Amino acid sequence: MEGRADRTTQGPTAHAPLIGRRAALRVLDQALDSALGGSFRFLALSGDPGAGKTRLLAELAELAEVRKLPVLGGRAAEFEQQMPFGALVDAVDDRLELNRPALNLETARLLSTVFPALTGAWTAGPANGAPAVAPARGDTGGGPFGVARYQLHRAVRHLLEELAADNGLVLLLDDVHWADDASIELLGYLVRHPPRARMLIGVAYRPAQAAPRLATLVDIAGEHGVSVSADPFTPGEVEEFLGPDVSRSRSQALYEASGGNPFYLEALARRLGGRDGASEPSLAEEPGWGALSDLGEITELPPAVRTALQVELSGLDETALLVARAAAVAADEFEPALAAAGAEITEERALVALDDLAARDVVRPASAGRFRFRHPLVRHVVYGSAAAGWRLGSHSRIARHLAELGAPATLRAHHVERSAGYGDQPAIATLVEAARTVAPQAPATAAHWLRAALRLMPEDPEPGSAAAGENGDAPLSRVRLLSELAHAQTVSGRLLEGVETARTLLRLLPPGDHARRARAVQMCAVIERQLHRHQEARALVLDELRRIPDPQAPAAVLLRVRLVADRLMRVDIRGAQAVLDRMPENAPDWEPGLRLAVASLRVMPAYGGGRKAEAVAYAEAAEKVFAAAPDSHIAEALDTVPWLCWSEIMMGRYDDALRRIERSIAVARSTGQASYITYLLNAQARAYTLLGRLAEAADAAEEATETARLLRSGEALVFGLTQQCLVATWSGDHDRALRLGEEAVAGDLGAGEWWGAMARFAHGVALVNSGRTEEGAAAALEACGDPAAPELDPSTLLSCAEMLAQIEASRGKDGDPGRWADIADMLAEIGMPADAGLAKLARAHAARPFDPAAAAVLATEAASLLAAAGRRLEAGRAELAAGLAHQAAGERDPARERLRAAAELFEACGAQALLAQTARERRRLGVRxxxxxxxxxxxxxxxxxxxxxxxxxxxxxxxxxxxxxxxxxxxxxxxxxxxxxxxxxxxxxxxxxxxxxxxxxxxxxxx
Known part of the structure; x- marks a missing residue:
């Protein structure tokens, strides 16, 4: 806060001297210097209401300007908490209006869904000659959840990098405790993936009102994060704040009444002024201190401060107070016309009243002819001072005014929600339209507005009646909206709310409506799995199956599909096959999506059961069904398509799998099925890793992990972290690989499923590659599980056997690599591409301690087999093993040739640690x-x-x-x-x- 409060009626000035805060200013200086030097900084400024956070942000802005760092600032608003990215738009949009950065078409298209200044920019072509990029397939339609939030976050980061490219950037966001979920998610992404620019992002918030995800951002930022606390003034600082005209006794009284809170202190000082003297009244005796109860109760403010602000308002004339209240209803930053509409007076009268309000420092001019209250707490008091009925009418008048101006539903929804009555169909339609508009970027806000619409909606007519429409599922039916609400809650990470809504939907559906009940049960089961409640999911499916009279009915088959997927996740191949055996491959009354789902699931049990020819036949049959299916049919089968993709990857059918994954991801994005996007992206990352395309694998795994974090799905997060761990360890970033592996293992809650075993295996590989061989071998071996009931798939078991053979061979004659080579041979009997190469590499490891020349021959053969299968990374490892074996046999020229081939493969893959190891071995052979x-x-x-x-x-x-x-x-x-x-x-x-x-x-x- 500033210095003395008892100034002119204009109130404190922006350049008044700062009281105290020396330690805080040192932290601000250091953070700015770091940002100026090229190191991203995230600054979290916390403090109670009125503690002076805004003033410290202003001081930070002045310090930045001294360093010639551009500053952008915005603020979240108490009564507009559901506005997506409100604080960011407040900070950045005006800058984009004046100076649009160079953006490619796709980035501009994504950003236009957030920033009004970019609306239409992506249809008009790229700015400043930036290359045009066609919109991603599947991203432009197909429902209300068409944009992947991760892609939007990445686009915002790119925008910030562009804004900071020339001179750096300081982005300051105030009152972030009122920001919507989408804003906090974006900040979380930015601190995990800092913009590559000279940049500082500073946020201010109240710790008592901050969501856990906001309060932990500075910890997530790690070495990039710094915290500052806006603490109360000391008694000495209160005296300095009030100035020499206020006696020590009066200063002490104000200190005690305010608790040292700068805003409270200023409010009390404004009321009491600087009067001094031995006979001065106590605070409780001040005239009007307990009066003006008609101005309403604001419970979060201390009574004395609340009364002081109410007394300040009591000095306004009737029109000024009316306009102030309408302005508080209208928006955090409001136009005079909007306040006039809310007050139901002419704009001319409103302007006169605003002059009076500005003269009394109740409001202050903002940008572009708009106004703001001098402090959010002032708006809070003004809003609360209005009678509840009058506020309802004011919201309604503002909503009508915005509708007449053609404002989008997202701007009207806030007012409609607070003013509409039960059964108001236009209001319901507005709320649903707003929800569907913001759902891709801000599903939590969409869920909020859908709940509001459902509260206004009368009960649906009985299913099957003429009023119900086809299937009782009209566009604004309760059934339809409950389904959309469960979806929005799920993709926003509110899984408990989502599953409860899905169960409500299930209870609403009549017992005989088996088709829609089966879909509702499937939705419930998927959410229950994300909550780690696997038994509940299975019980729900089995209970509904018992209610269906015909076990071959499409609804029953749909539920059995869920059971097969559940068994596969447990690596229960026999159990999955047993369920499949009770299902036909097709039936005349099946929907096309169901046929694709069943075809997708038949491959994995055949492969896992060692039936090679059958697995290949099923994969080819599924390929035909998939190729002939339109996107709408694929959308219905996204619960199972990932299993087909993973099966093909394990079988070495990489091109087929990658084509299918790319199309399925586009369909999942266009239909908002984010739960399945993570599994598809992880499959893509796995395929790219095996093919030695590590940079692409890293991108896919990162998106999978970030999407899982948004969903708050533990299972999906472990999947993503596992793939990130494997990519990082083979890329040579061992520290990061270990961190990711540890987080993945910690996320496995002991469900005994494939994804948990994969996490332990990946962590074991990371440990081995970082030099902690014994720990890594133990972790990998533990991940394999019981030999009679392994927890890993055959492909991963084979990779594990090859790695353990190499570890045993490194022990020389004390090791037993032959045992693991035998296991690798057994696992390779399925005969899939690359399996023979890995088995031969394991045999080369086993031969090396005793016959290095033979080992070199085996490793060279393994490299040829692996290269032919497209497994460049493992082909490089085989070439490296061959070179080391030749070297051990004293065969220097072949060793040099094999090591040269290994180096080329590792360089092409981006495997930096293996490349460095190969370089050292080549130097030992005299190669420069x-x-x-x-x-x-x-x-x-x-x-x-x-x-x-x-x-x-x-x-x-x-x-x-x-x-x-x-x-x-x-x-x-x-x-x-x-x-x-x-x-x-x-x-x-x-x-x-x-x-x-x-x-x-x-x-x-x-x-």
Missing amino acids: VATPRRGGQGDEPFGLSPREYEIAMLVAQGCTNQQVAEKLFLSVRTVETHLSRVFTKLGVTSRVGVATALNARPGDRDS
């Missing part, structure tokens, strides 16, 4: 190998992670560990840990060795 120069993020030499490279460069410059820690805002222990890994990767034992390695001049590739 160029040290990769840093060409961008994630392209560090020697397989170093970005953080390791940063530390290594500072060490090479002569910095001590303490100096490195201070420069990078790390602990000394963290620096020491990273440096030990740097020593290992560079093959050095001292700081001098680090400098020598990094400064070495690159030589020829080969000699």
Whole structure:
């Protein structure tokens, strides 16, 4: 807050001296300096209502401007909490109106769903000559959930990077405790994936009102995050605030009444002024201190402060108070015409009243002819001072005014919700239209407005009646809206609410409506799984199955499809096959989507059961059904299509799987079926990893994980983290791989399912690749489960056997790699592509301690088989094994050739750690190998992670560990840990060795 409060009626000025806050200002300075130096910073400023957060943000803005960093600021509003991205739009939209950055067509299209200034930009072509990008297939229609939120988040990050490209950027968002869920989700994405720019994002919020996801953002930001607390004034600071004209006794009394809260102190001081003297009355005796009860109760303010603000309002004339109340109803930042409509007076009279309100510092001019209250708490009091009936009428008048102006439903919904009555069909239609509009970007807001519509909606007519429409499912029927509400709640991560709504829908459907009941049960079961309530999901399906008289009816088959998927997740191949055996492959009364679902599920049990020919036949049959199906049929089968894709990947049918995944993802996005997008993206990431396309795998796995976080689905999150872990470890970022693997394992709640075992396997691989071989071998072995009832699929079991054979071979004559080679041979009997190559590589590991020349031959053959199957990464590992075996046999020329081939494959894949290992082995053979120069993020030499490279460069410059820690805002222990890994990767034992390695001049590739 500022200095003295008892100033002119214009109120405190923006440039009044700041009281206290020295420690906070130091933190702000440091954060800005870090951002100016190129290090992203996320600053969380917390404090109670009126504690001075807004003033500190203003101070931060002035400090940024001194450094010539552009500043954008916005604020969330108490009475518009459901407006998607309200604070961000408030901050950025005017800037976009004046200066639109260069955006490609797809990015502009996504951003236009958030920022009004970009509306129509993507239809008009790219700005500033940016290349046009066609809209992604499936993203332009097909229901109210057509845009993937992750894609939008990525587009916003790109926009911020563009805005910060020239001079940096400081983005300040105030009162974020009132922000909608979509805004908090976006902030969460930005702190996990910081913009690559000189940027600081600062948010201010009240901790008592902050959602857990908001309060933990600074922790998620890690080394990029910094916290500041706006604490109450001390008695000395209160005296400084009030100035020398106020006596010490009066200052002490105001301190006690305000608790040192700057806003409360200012409100009391405005009322009492600077009067002094021995006979001055106590606060409780002040005239009007307990009066004006007609102005309403604002319970979150202390009584004395509330009364002080009410007394301030009592000084307004009737028209000014009326306009103030209408303005409080209208919006956080309002136009005079809107306030006039709410007050039911002419705009001319409203302007006169606004002049009076501005003179008394109740409101202040904002941008573009609009006004704002001087503080959100003032608006809070003004809003509460209006009678409830009058507020309802004012909301209704403003809603009508906006409708006459042609304002979109999203702007009217806030007022319609607060003014509409039961059975008001136009109001219901407005709320539903608003919900469907914002659903892709802000499903939590969509759920809020759908609930509001359902509260206004009369009960549906009996199903089957003429008034009910076809199937009793008219566009605005309760059944239809309950289904949409369950969907919105689910994709916004409110799973408990979603499953309760789905169960309400189920109770509403009559017992004989088996088709719609089966779909409702399927929805419930999917949500129950995401809640880790697998038994409840299964019981629900079985109970509904018992209610269906005909076990071969389409509704019964649809539910059995759910049971098959449940058994497959438990790697219960026999159980899944038993359920499938009770289902025909097709029937005349089946919907096309059901036929595709059954065809998709038949492949995995055949593959898992070792029936190669049958699995191939089922895969080819499913391919024909899928290719002939329109998108609408695929949308009905998205619960099962991921199983077909995963089956094809395990069988080595990568091209088929990737084509199917791409189309299915587009369908899932266009129909808002985010629950299935995660499984499809993870399948895509797995395929790309096996094919050695690690950069693409990283993108797919990241999107899968971020989508799972938005859904708050533990199962889907573990899936995504598992794939991210595998991509990171094979890319050579071992620290990150371990973190991801640990998070994935922690997310497995012991369900005994495939996804949990995959997490433990991935963590084991990461441990092995980071040098913690014994721990990794134990984790991978534990992931395999009981040999009689394995928890992993045959493809992953084979990879595990090959890795364990390599580990045992590294122990020399003390190991037993032959056992694992035998297991690999057994697993490869299914005869799928690449399996023979992995089995042969395992046999090469087993032969190496005893006959390295034979091992070299086996590994070379394995490399050929793996390369023919498209498995570049494993082909490179086989080439590396062949080179090492030739080297052990004393065959230097073949060793050089095999290692050269390995290096080419690893470089093409982006496997930095394996490339660095291969380079070291080539140097031992006398080959001069160029040290990769840093060409961008994630392209560090020697397989170093970005953080390791940063530390290594500072060490090479002569910095001590303490100096490195201070420069990078790390602990000394963290620096020491990273440096030990740097020593290992560079093959050095001292700081001098680090400098020598990094400064070495690159030589020829080969000699």
